[in-house]
Amino acid sequence: MPGLLLKLTHAALQLAASVHSKNIIDLTGDAWTLTNQQGNVSIPGSVPSYSQLDLFAAGVIGDPLAGDNDVFDNWVGTSNWTYTSHPITGLEKNPSTYLVFEGIDTFATILFCNTTIATVNNQFRQWIFDVTPILTSCPTPHPVLSLAFTAAPIEAAYLNNPNVSDISCPACIEAAYYYPGREFIRKQQSDFGWDWSPAFAPTGIWQPAYIVQLPSVGDIHVTNSMVDIYRQGQLNNLPPDQTQPWVVNASIDYIGNLPSSATLNATIVDLFGNPLFTGPLVGVTTANGTITGSLTVKGAPKLWWPVGHGAQTLYNMTLEIVSSHTVLVSVPKRVGFRTIVLNQNPISPAQEALGIAPGANWHFEINGNEIFAKGSNMVPPDPFWPRVTRADFQTLFDTAIAGNQNMLRIWASGAYLPDYAYDLADEMGLLLWTEMQFTDATYPTAAPFVENVLAEVTHHVRRLNHHPSLALWCGSNEIELFLEEIGSALGGTTPPALVEVYEGLFLDVLLHAVWDQSRSISYTPSSSTNGWLSLDHSAAVPMVERYENATSGSIYSDTDYYNYDAAPAFNLSTYPVGRFSVEFGFQSQPSYETYAAVLPVSELSFNSSSILARNHHYPINASTIFSTPGSPPPAQNRTDRSLQGMGEMSLAAETWLPSVTKTDPTANFKAQIYATQIFQSEFYRSQIAFYRRGSGLPQRTLGSLYWMLNDIWAAPTWASVEKGGRWKMLHYGTKDIYQPVIIAPYYDAGTGDVQVWVTSDLWSAVNGTAEMRWYNWDGEALGNGTADFHVPVSVGKVNSTKVFDFNINNITFPLTNAVAILNVSVSGGGKAYTHTHRFHSQSLATPEVISNIPNPNITITPSGTNKFVVESKTLAAFVWLDLPAGVTGYFSDNGFWMLPGKKTVSFTVQSDTTAGKWAKAVTVDSLWTLTSSN
Ligand SMILES: *[C@@H]1O[C@H](CO)[C@@H](O)[C@H](O)[C@H]1NC(C)=O
Ligand SMILES: *[C@@H]1O[C@H](CO)[C@@H](O)[C@H](O)[C@H]1NC(C)=O
Ligand SMILES: *[C@@H]1O[C@H](CO)[C@@H](O)[C@H](O)[C@H]1NC(C)=O
Ligand SMILES: *[C@@H]1O[C@H](CO)[C@@H](O)[C@H](O)[C@H]1NC(C)=O
Numbered sequence: 001m002p003g004l005l006l007k008l009t010h011a012a013l014q015l016a017a018s019v020h021s022k023n024i025i026d027l028t029g030d031a032w033t034l035t036n037q038q039g040n041v042s043i044p045g046s047v048p049s050y051s052q053l054d055l056f057a058a059g060v061i062g063d064p065l066a067g068d069n070d071v072f073d074n075w076v077g078t079s080n081w082t083y084t085s086h087p088i089t090g091l092e093k094n095p096s097t098y099l100v101f102e103g104i105d106t107f108a109t110i111l112f113c114n115t116t117i118a119t120v121n122n123q124f125r126q127w128i129f130d131v132t133p134i135l136t137s138c139p140t141p142h143p144v145l146s147l148a149f150t151a152a153p154i155e156a157a158y159l160n161n162p163n164v165s166d167i168s169c170p171a172c173i174e175a176a177y178y179y180p181g182r183e184f185i186r187k188q189q190s191d192f193g194w195d196w197s198p199a200f201a202p203t204g205i206w207q208p209a210y211i212v213q214l215p216s217v218g219d220i221h222v223t224n225s226m227v228d229i230y231r232q233g234q235l236n237n238l239p240p241d242q243t244q245p246w247v248v249n250a251s252i253d254y255i256g257n258l259p260s261s262a263t264l265n266a267t268i269v270d271l272f273g274n275p276l277f278t279g280p281l282v283g284v285t286t287a288n289g290t291i292t293g294s295l296t297v298k299g300a301p302k303l304w305w306p307v308g309h310g311a312q313t314l315y316n317m318t319l320e321i322v323s324s325h326t327v328l329v330s331v332p333k334r335v336g337f338r339t340i341v342l343n344q345n346p347i348s349p350a351q352e353a354l355g356i357a358p359g360a361n362w363h364f365e366i367n368g369n370e371i372f373a374k375g376s377n378m379v380p381p382d383p384f385w386p387r388v389t390r391a392d393f394q395t396l397f398d399t400a401i402a403g404n405q406n407m408l409r410i411w412a413s414g415a416y417l418p419d420y421a422y423d424l425a426d427e428m429g430l431l432l433w434t435e436m437q438f439t440d441a442t443y444p445t446a447a448p449f450v451e452n453v454l455a456e457v458t459h460h461v462r463r464l465n466h467h468p469s470l471a472l473w474c475g476s477n478e479i480e481l482f483l484e485e486i487g488s489a490l491g492g493t494t495p496p497a498l499v500e501v502y503e504g505l506f507l508d509v510l511l512h513a514v515w516d517q518s519r520s521i522s523y524t525p526s527s528s529t530n531g532w533l534s535l536d537h538s539a540a541v542p543m544v545e546r547y548e549n550a551t552s553g554s555i556y557s558d559t560d561y562y563n564y565d566a567a568p569a570f571n572l573s574t575y576p577v578g579r580f581s582v583e584f585g586f587q588s589q590p591s592y593e594t595y596a597a598v599l600p601v602s603e604l605s606f607n608s609s610s611i612l613a614r615n616h617h618y619p620i621n622a623s624t625i626f627s628t629p630g631s632p633p634p635a636q637n638r639t640d641r642s643l644q645g646m647g648e649m650s651l652a653a654e655t656w657l658p659s660v661t662k663t664d665p666t667a668n669f670k671a672q673i674y675a676t677q678i679f680q681s682e683f684y685r686s687q688i689a690f691y692r693r694g695s696g697l698p699q700r701t702l703g704s705l706y707w708m709l710n711d712i713w714a715a716p717t718w719a720s721v722e723k724g725g726r727w728k729m730l731h732y733g734t735k736d737i738y739q740p741v742i743i744a745p746y747y748d749a750g751t752g753d754v755q756v757w758v759t760s761d762l763w764s765a766v767n768g769t770a771e772m773r774w775y776n777w778d779g780e781a782l783g784n785g786t787a788d789f790h791v792p793v794s795v796g797k798v799n800s801t802k803v804f805d806f807n808i809n810n811i812t813f814p815l816t817n818a819v820a821i822l823n824v825s826v827s828g829g830g831k832a833y834t835h836t837h838r839f840h841s842q843s844l845a846t847p848e849v850i851s852n853i854p855n856p857n858i859t860i861t862p863s864g865t866n867k868f869v870v871e872s873k874t875l876a877a878f879v880w881l882d883l884p885a886g887v888t889g890y891f892s893d894n895g896f897w898m899l900p901g902k903k904t905v906s907f908t909v910q911s912d913t914t915a916g917k918w919a920k921a922v923t924v925d926s927l928w929t930l931t932s933s934n
């Protein structure tokens with residue numbers, strides 16, 4: 001509502017309900033002014049917002065995500081801005097009065113009624129200030145609130161200077177992108193640029209803000225609350241006894257004066273209203289603005305399961321602070337009963353007897369069951385969080401679930417996600433591996449920094465703990481790997497001072513920040529790790545990391561693997577053998593339509609200057625990757641490194657696919673995009689099949705999370721879903737290879753051996769048949785069936801089995817015109833599963849193969865609502881249904897191979913601005929297009 005500071009009821013704010021009268025003034029909205037320090041810009045501002053968003057709305061700058069504006073307008077991120085409220089109405093004069101900010105990004109001096117309240121320095125903290133005396137003596141009933149920001153790059157440069165900084169850290173070292181010094185500041189680290197992210201360094205009050213007035217004793221305002229549900233006796237990071245009763249620990253953080261008689265009551269009901277628990281909590285204590293107690297559940301609640309493994313049963317819990325028969329506040333929490341553990345225990349003799357290699361486990365267990373984690377890594381959906389909506393998360397999570405994923409890793413930095421994201425994940429059964437915002441650097445351990453971090457992390461651990469979708473707290477992205485890389489760069493050992501600062505924060509401080517609050521959630525200090533060497537909850541240092549202290553022949557780790565030399569992309573011996581694959585990937589170009597939405601037509605070609613500038617793969621010259629405090633990274637030649645990133649994609653496509661030489665420039669660009677997307681999809685599929693097969697091999701691999709799910713802008717990146725929501729071929733490719741039961745070929749080009757395996761991540765055994773038949777590119781059967789297979793197959797719970805093998809040197813027909821189609825058809829647990837795959841031994845870039853690929857004369861015909869019939873005259877590879885602009889959603893299948901004949905494909909609409917006209921504009925293509933010059 002323009003120009004008004006709204007006075008809301010707290011019910012409308014969806015905060016705690018209270019029977020007492022208190023006064024909450026909502027500061028969100030556009031009753032603000034934004035000015036720069038020079039004073040030559042003064043425009044309407046808003047909360048929550050960022051200076052870029054307000055300047056764009058006021059027409060001062062263009063769309064930050066269009067063209068080259070990220071660089072052209074980078075002055076916005078390096079300027080000091082002030083947000084000033086309009087005079088605030090509706091305040092009462094005398095009650096206890098607090099300013100409550102849910103998030104300020106990042107460095108600001110806060111003035112209320114012309115009086116300095118505080119200076120803040122952490123994007124992720126909730127800030128609360130008692131302003132009672134200032135309001136009481138304020139000369140006007142309508143005071144003004146202002147926040148004077150210092151630009152984050154300026155503050156980071158200042159803190160990075162050891163001569164002036166109070167958080168100096170001589171041992172700190174970072175992988176820098178655009179602005180140096182991010183490790184000294186508590187701000188989304190990708191805001192300073194990342195290999196998939198622009199560097200906006202935005203400034204603003206990015207979360208809601210309120211003034212809370214509490215007139216009398218018993219008026220309570222809830223600032224946070226926490227529910228921890230665990231099996232009695234459970235300890236973090238260790239599998240609990242599933243026969244023990246459930247314990248519920250609950251607490252409320254509040255401002256206001258609690259009567260001394262205050263205590264806690266709770267009710268827990270299922271979603272039909274049947275009670276599970278009603279009554280008082282025991283052991284209630286009150287200290288430092290938090291009231292805490294616990295209860296034990298007598299009954300046996302229905303368990304919560306991730307998608308694909310059972311129902312997502314949820315319960316409504318109401319937690320009340322009560323005093324002399326009065327409910328002071330009532331806090332609703334929707335909860336689920338489940339245990340989830342990141343198991344890094346040593347491999348037991350019983351496991352070894354099953355054929356599992358010695359070393360340590362590295363997998364998740366849900367309610368006592370090992371689960372194969374299938375998923376991807378998620379980055380912020382937009383550089384500007386205030387414009388991200390619940391609907392955006394709904395779409396993104398729908399996309400993950402439609403892609404047969406059950407886990408997302410919420411990448412470290414980034415920001416802690418809003419509650420609604422976890423609410424959606426709770427309902428959808430999507431596990432969220434959650435990280436704290438630290439990445440590829442060592443961070444200070446100076447007291448002011450640690451205190452700041454502890455307040456931040458404690459708040460979010462408490463805020464998110466009750467969500468059954470919360471799978472893990474991980475301290476950082478890749479830092480143990482980063483330390484190892486520094487060690488190798490220095491010729492062998494990581495400097496002990498670096499290990500010391502790493503452990504100071506990630507083992508001493510952050511482990512306790514989780515364990516002190518929660519018994520239900522595991523903690524690991526780094527996403528890439530060989531796990532713990534020892535774990536002793538009563539020791540002074542409870543977790544000691546293993547690092548490189550490994551016994552040969554043993555397997556401990558998760559794996560994080562990238563190889564930008566595409567030549568060995570399908571050589572399985574180059575893939576890492578580990579217990580869990582946490583990152584792997586390769587870049588591809590997003591669709592023509594996604595680029596066309598933000599770039600002028602003149603920039604729509606493969607290596608145009610705008611697209612080149614958006615390729616951030618190599619921001620830093622590898623020899624100078626580590627910038628030290630006080631010395632920013634050396635000046636860089638942007639173009640060379642962008643060309644290197646573009647070159648990898650082109651080379652990969654040319655190595656494995658027909659080269660694109662179309663005469664029409666637009667058709668040529670579209671074909672090049674298609675080729676980079678095919679290579680990307682094939683590379684990930686090959687690795688995922690490898691990691692999934694590992695569930696039945698000594699490594700007992702139990703996870704595959706590819707890099708990455710989504711894009712923050714239109715750029716060549718690792719994402720499977722483009723900014724704006726279009727699926728790359730990769731998302732269809734991973735959807736297919738993440739099906740519960742898959743058949744896949746594993747080819748050794750050196751020996752000619754091909755093994756065909758069936759893998760299942762189901763919790764019941766499956767039985768059925770597997771088969772393989774050979775065809776030429778015209779789609780005719782080859783070899784009279786002599787080289788075909790048709791065999792029975794059975795696969796156990798979360799396992800894989802070899803179904804047959806052969807050697808291509810024994811095949812009598814020409815391999816340059818031969819494709820094997822593989823099928824598996826099984827049932828188990830009352831359900832049937834089928835999967836199709838293909839195998840060709842010769843690269844699709846081989847001239848003889850290319851000469852055998854016919855024009856399949858493929859056609860597409862709309863057939864009923866959102867249905868299409870695709871018809872091909874020959875075998876067709878990578879059949880691609882392409883959407884026009886204006887519609888997002890996904891086909892039931894795409895990027896598939898088909899034999900001559902018809903295939904019906906349906907489309908799920910996520911958004912449509914074409915009033916249904918899109919359906920007539922869908923086009924179809926196949927691999928043959930790469931061989932054709934028009
Ligand atoms: C704040 O200070 C400015 C000048 O410094 C003055 O004009 C204004 O009246 C003051 N406002 C209040 C509420 O005291
Ligand atoms: C921004 O503020 C900082 C610290 O307050 C100051 O050092 C710097 O000069 C200011 N920069 C501009 C461009 O006003
Ligand atoms: C559970 O809580 C939600 C959200 O507060 C509410 O809409 C729903 O009616 C509740 N259901 C039951 C059975 O209490
Ligand atoms: C708290 O729970 C107890 C036990 O169920 C009940 O007797 C009491 O009335 C409750 N208090 C309030 C204020 O509802």
Ligand SMILES: *[C@@H]1O[C@H](CO)[C@@H](O)[C@H](O)[C@H]1NC(C)=O
Pocket residue numbers: 287288
């Ligand atoms: C309350 O806060 C004070 C000061 O921060 C601290 O010393 C004390 O240990 C806290 N008490 C509890 C019970 O957490």
Ligand SMILES: *[C@@H]1O[C@H](CO)[C@@H](O)[C@H](O)[C@H]1NC(C)=O
Pocket residue numbers: 533549
């Ligand atoms: C390496 O690990 C072994 C146990 O596997 C342990 O006894 C030894 O102390 C470790 N060495 C170091 C340097 O941590």
